[in-house]
Amino acid sequence: MKLFDFSSWKLNQKLALGALLLGALAVAGDPYGGGKVEIDAGELARIVQDEVDHVTAPQLADWILAGRTDFRVLDLRDEVAYATYHVPGAERVPITELADYPLYRNEPIVLYSDGGIHSAQGWFLLRAEGYAGASILLGGLDAWKDEVLFPVLAENLEPAAATRLTEVAEHFGGQPRGAGAAQDDASYEMPEVAMPVAPAAPPPSQRRKKKEGC
Amino acid sequence: MSAPFYKFGMFGDEALLIVAFLLGIGFGFFLERAGFGSARKLTAQFYFRDLAVFKVMFTAIVVAGLGVFYLGWAGVLDVSLIYMSPTYLVPQIVGGLLLGIGFTIGGYCPGTSLVGVATGSLDAVVYGLGIFAGIFVFGEIFPAITGFFTSTAMGELTLPQAFHLSYGLVLFAVVLMAVGGFAGAGWVERRMAAKDAAAANAAAAQEA
Amino acid sequence: MTTTATRAVPLDAPVRSAERAEPHVRAAAPYSNPYLAGIGLGLVLLAAFVVTGRGLGASGAFSSVVAVAVEAAAPVHAAGNDFFAGYLGTSPLKTFLVFEVLGVLLGGFASGALAGRLHRRVEKGPRISTTGRFALAFVGGGLMGAGAKLARGCTSGQALTGGALLNAGSWAFMLAVFAGAYGVAWFVRRQWR
Numbered sequence: 001m002k003l004f005d006f007s008s009w010k011l012n013q014k015l016a017l018g019a020l021l022l023g024a025l026a027v028a029g030d031p032y033g034g035g036k037v038e039i040d041a042g043e044l045a046r047i048v049q050d051e052v053d054h055v056t057a058p059q060l061a062d063w064i065l066a067g068r069t070d071f072r073v074l075d076l077r078d079e080v081a082y083a084t085y086h087v088p089g090a091e092r093v094p095i096t097e098l099a100d101y102p103l104y105r106n107e108p109i110v111l112y113s114d115g116g117i118h119s120a121q122g123w124f125l126l127r128a129e130g131y132a133g134a135s136i137l138l139g140g141l142d143a144w145k146d147e148v149l150f151p152v153l154a155e156n157l158e159p160a161a162a163t164r165l166t167e168v169a170e171h172f173g174g175q176p177r178g179a180g181a182a183q184d185d186a187s188y189e190m191p192e193v194a195m196p197v198a199p200a201a202p203p204p205s206q207r208r209k210k211k212e213g214c
Numbered sequence: 215m216s217a218p219f220y221k222f223g224m225f226g227d228e229a230l231l232i233v234a235f236l237l238g239i240g241f242g243f244f245l246e247r248a249g250f251g252s253a254r255k256l257t258a259q260f261y262f263r264d265l266a267v268f269k270v271m272f273t274a275i276v277v278a279g280l281g282v283f284y285l286g287w288a289g290v291l292d293v294s295l296i297y298m299s300p301t302y303l304v305p306q307i308v309g310g311l312l313l314g315i316g317f318t319i320g321g322y323c324p325g326t327s328l329v330g331v332a333t334g335s336l337d338a339v340v341y342g343l344g345i346f347a348g349i350f351v352f353g354e355i356f357p358a359i360t361g362f363f364t365s366t367a368m369g370e371l372t373l374p375q376a377f378h379l380s381y382g383l384v385l386f387a388v389v390l391m392a393v394g395g396f397a398g399a400g401w402v403e404r405r406m407a408a409k410d411a412a413a414a415n416a417a418a419a420q421e422a
Numbered sequence: 423m424t425t426t427a428t429r430a431v432p433l434d435a436p437v438r439s440a441e442r443a444e445p446h447v448r449a450a451a452p453y454s455n456p457y458l459a460g461i462g463l464g465l466v467l468l469a470a471f472v473v474t475g476r477g478l479g480a481s482g483a484f485s486s487v488v489a490v491a492v493e494a495a496a497p498v499h500a501a502g503n504d505f506f507a508g509y510l511g512t513s514p515l516k517t518f519l520v521f522e523v524l525g526v527l528l529g530g531f532a533s534g535a536l537a538g539r540l541h542r543r544v545e546k547g548p549r550i551s552t553t554g555r556f557a558l559a560f561v562g563g564g565l566m567g568a569g570a571k572l573a574r575g576c577t578s579g580q581a582l583t584g585g586a587l588l589n590a591g592s593w594a595f596m597l598a599v600f601a602g603a604y605g606v607a608w609f610v611r612r613q614w615r
Contacts, residue, residue, distance in 0.1 A: 133223065258614070336542060381588070
């Protein structure tokens with residue numbers, strides 16, 4: 001039948017047929033892949049072993065002091081804890097919303113909770129979703145308290161190092177402790193949160209708009 | 215699943231700018247191939263003489279749309295990571311109307327005006343200056359219209375979500391509409407060409 | 423001999439300036455089959471999605487330039503205006519769109535050079551003067567600039583990119599563009615025909 005004699009068809013008609021076939025075939029499909037998560041257990045284990053999965057509290061403090069804005073800090077605790085105190089610039093994200101939270105897959109993301117359990121679990125979630133930049137604040141907020149806000153100045157510490165620790169602590173509203181102070185001294189009050197509860201960085205949706213809009 | 219490559223950290227921000235430049239070259243190249251460096255060719259669309267704007271635009275939409283769909287379905291491309299501009303229904307419609315009016319009056323759109331400038335069109339240069347002026351005025355009155363600018367916000371909304379239909383079905387409908395439109399476009403062009411030829415003949419006969 | 427009646431313009435012919443003949447310029451190549459050009463464009467757009475996770479655009483680059491200019495002229499005013507401030511910061515011109523737009527200029531030039539379609543000209547119909555054309559081009563550009571900012575994009579960013587992604591707002595925008603353009607076309611027909 002002449003209609004199906006493809007050699008006689010003009011180029012445009014062949015293209016149109018191809019498009020229609022591809023379009024018709026598409027009716028059955030789903031481009032979102034069903035939201036499946038693929039986990040490479042071996043790779044994750046290697047990351048843990050090589051200890052590239054975490055950031056120490058002093059490191060994070062240095063990043064903040066250097067004015068870096070290319071990383072995100074996520075606080076996985078509840079609202080009350082967040083309002084009482086949070087690391088400057090941290091955004092509060094409940095763990096259930098973590099997977100849907102707008103993040104780039106190639107930006108450093110530091111997760112923390114009070115200790116390390118929730119942040120470790122959140123780390124695993126993000127890694128499974130393909131966020132290669134996810135890392136844990138080693139020791140969580142407890143370590144932030146002990147090493148940044150209220151660092152212990154050991155007696156044999158060099159003066160320059162001691163000065164640095166003091167400067168950092170005071171910048172964040174804390175103060176250093178003497179050599180005889182015990183660790184985990186709960187009597188130290190957390191500094192007042194000077195900034196509003198909303199994160200200091202512009203909210204993610206706004207950031208994305210300026211970076212990716214037309 | 216390893217695409218979009220940038221979102222998986224395969225290259226950094228500096229390299230992204232190089233990629234943008236290369237993509238731009240391709241973009242500008244094909245726009246000019248289609249003749250969109252010429253305001254006359256572009257506006258001929260709106261007098262039903264030359265519907266290349268419709269043909270090129272919707273072919274590109276169909277090709278890219280089908281490509282995204284199939285790569286996503288195959289699990290190669292993570293479609294949820296592609297930036298979706300949030301929908302602000304009324305501002306976008308009003309903006310679209312203004313843009314359409316500016317298109318016929320000015321003869322270009324921002325992308326094609328660049329191609330016009332690159333190929334020597336002086337009016338494209340003037341048009342570009344007009345764009346700067348328009349954006350400047352917009353920025354100056356922005357504090358007064360911020361409320362309107364952010365009204366009817368619907369978030370990241372796709373047509374399938376808006377009409378509660380499957381993605382594939384909507385895509386197929388788009389393809390059908392496009393192919394049907396292409397057939398119709400050809401017919402319209404031929405009719406208008408015949409009409410123009412008849413009018414020219416009549417005018418020539420009058421002068422003789 | 424130019425008459426006042428509408429001339430039938432061959433659809434395929436690239437436009438030459440009505441003012442002067444340029445016998446030394448080699449004949450321009452005819453334009454591509456629009457469907458093939460569209461496929462090329464679609465593949466570039468698809469490449470953008472796959473490699474960078476975003477589509478193409480144009481108007482944002484113009485905005486960056488305007489913001490930089492306003493900042494240079496009146497920094498305090500620029501910083502206080504939410505719209506301009508959004509495009510400023512360190513290296514405001516080191517953006518995806520600015521670099522893309524530079525590429526568009528180069529790509530358009532390359533295609534034009536290959537096809538012999540590079541020549542200084544004023545695109546207009548026979549029934550309007552150059553000055554009139556320039557005035558309308560400026561006004562049109564102004565409307566386009568404001569409209570593009572309201573709609574968060576232009577035909578490249580919203581219609582093409584959003585269209586391919588089945589973005590609802592982009593499709594509404596696209597329909598409005600065609601409606602606006604067709605609605606006004608008759609009133610400015612003297613400019614083109």
